[in-house]
Amino acid sequence: MICADRVVVVTGAARGLGRAHALELAEQGAAVVVNDVGVELSGSGGDDRPAKEVAERIEELGGSAAVHGADVGDWQQARELVQFAVQRFGRLDAVVNNAGVVRDRMFVNLSEQEWDDVLRVHLKGHAAVLRHAAEHWRDRAKAGEQVAARVVNTTSGAGLLGSIGQTNYAAAKAGIAALTVNAAAELARYGIAVNAIAPSARTRMTEDVFAGMMAEPGDGGFDAMAPENVSPLVAWLVSEQSTGVTGRVFEVAGGRIAVETGWRHGPAREADRRHAAAEIGTVVRELLAEAPEPEPVYGA
Template sequence: MTGAARGLGRAHALEFARQGASVVVNDIGVALDGGGGDAGPAASVVEEIRALGGDAVADGSDVADWGQAAELVARAVDTFGRLDVLVNNAGFVRDRMFVNLSEQEWDEVLRVHLKGHAATMRHAAEHWRQRAKSGAPVAARVINTCSGAGLLGSVGQSNYAAAKAGIAALTVNAAAELGRYGITANAIAPAARTRMTEQVFAADMARPDDDAFDAMAPENVSPLVVWLGSEESARVTGRVFEVEGGAVRVMTAWRHGAEHDAARRWDPAELGPVVHDLLTRDPTPEPVYGATSQQSRAGGST
């Protein structure tokens, strides 16, 4: 479990432990902007798991470092004798309007989110493939963390949206490649109150009063993650699920839409009416998060 010291990762780790799993609690304890580092939060989650009667170990590997990602996988196998589930959750934000975005802010967010998913998946997949080739049974699960920003876009989060879109594509591709080895790969796009969301969606994510259902509690997301990590989910792979409160929905991927085929090379002057006809026959795209209604309308017609 990467990024498991706080928020969603902590909630997932505790729920897996409640369901009987042994957990490697991976987190380097950085601040929201990726700075600093503190082993304390991961160690605290390990103590919570042990207090529940479970088994856990803390790990401070940088998941976006190829070598350290390999060491993380090896540590899980060496400590518990096997690896069944990889949950990728680590990440941070460097929000900025695109025209103000620095190269460093772009690189760091892509590195932690997208490479941080790819590196752990790559080494876990290698481990499972070797087991499968040796004749050992493999029922392995990868659960990645995408975002509505990556699926629909989000104003002021171009770097984050690009990274999360990459994770969705990586998940689908990995599912197609790795199924032969007994590995499934799915992703969630959660909506919950965490350090990464509380500033952006503060008004919508306030804690409810009294005993009302707290729709934005990160613990609401964890049951689906645990189910996707179970043997019962063996037939589900290459899918992305949105989870918010008590709602679970499947996100529909890019699909082939309306088509005009001239069976010859087009002349540019011909294409205006063709493109406009195609757009009228195709569903209107979902609006980008944070876009005005005018921006949304423009996005649906160009």
């Protein structure tokens, strides 16, 4: 029960990773606001039953849950989601930003709408909920309260390394990684820790990629691509046990957890003058020879 008495908003919590997170957090003692707009991956429809089923399951297990259908890509609705959590449970301790959509397409075939849809839900959806939650926690900190707030964002290997056919998704997820690092630096003074996960799991967005990757006979029944494998790390990051951990990105898949190191200052050449264009080639090639080779882009 490492999240006992914590109140957590989980976005995109009706299915897949979000559902697994919500159930794990509830099992660890948290009250959960199950946020989901209930649309299909295409953006069509709108069904609140899956979110309600998650909340009902939590309550059946003896936990506390409430449903809120905010569109996290809408600035005002994101604010209302944060306000709802505070009004419903009397406080807010953490946000797990998980909601997302995909519009996979080779870049030269990508439409403006497909670009906008993915950036809006992933990047703006993360930023909007984080922005309003951070304001709430800042006000509490300024009022003298000892705040121990947590934010867990969801980036992706696509955002960290790139992914062929997913330029819009990769750009959004890279933005989320940068959002995480920057927000962690700005918000630490208020007692807010901001981290991110880059999960690999079988969900509606990845079922074609991971089709057939189930537990094999004789391996103990461990399904390496099950969304539930990711959620214990999320619960720990939400808990107060994670004090001192912020601005980090963790890759998690099956039983593997890794810390992603991201961009770092590499080899350099210094001069007490402006470099001439004719000599740039020599300088750059020397630097590249000293630098490690970049990780390959997924699908390359």
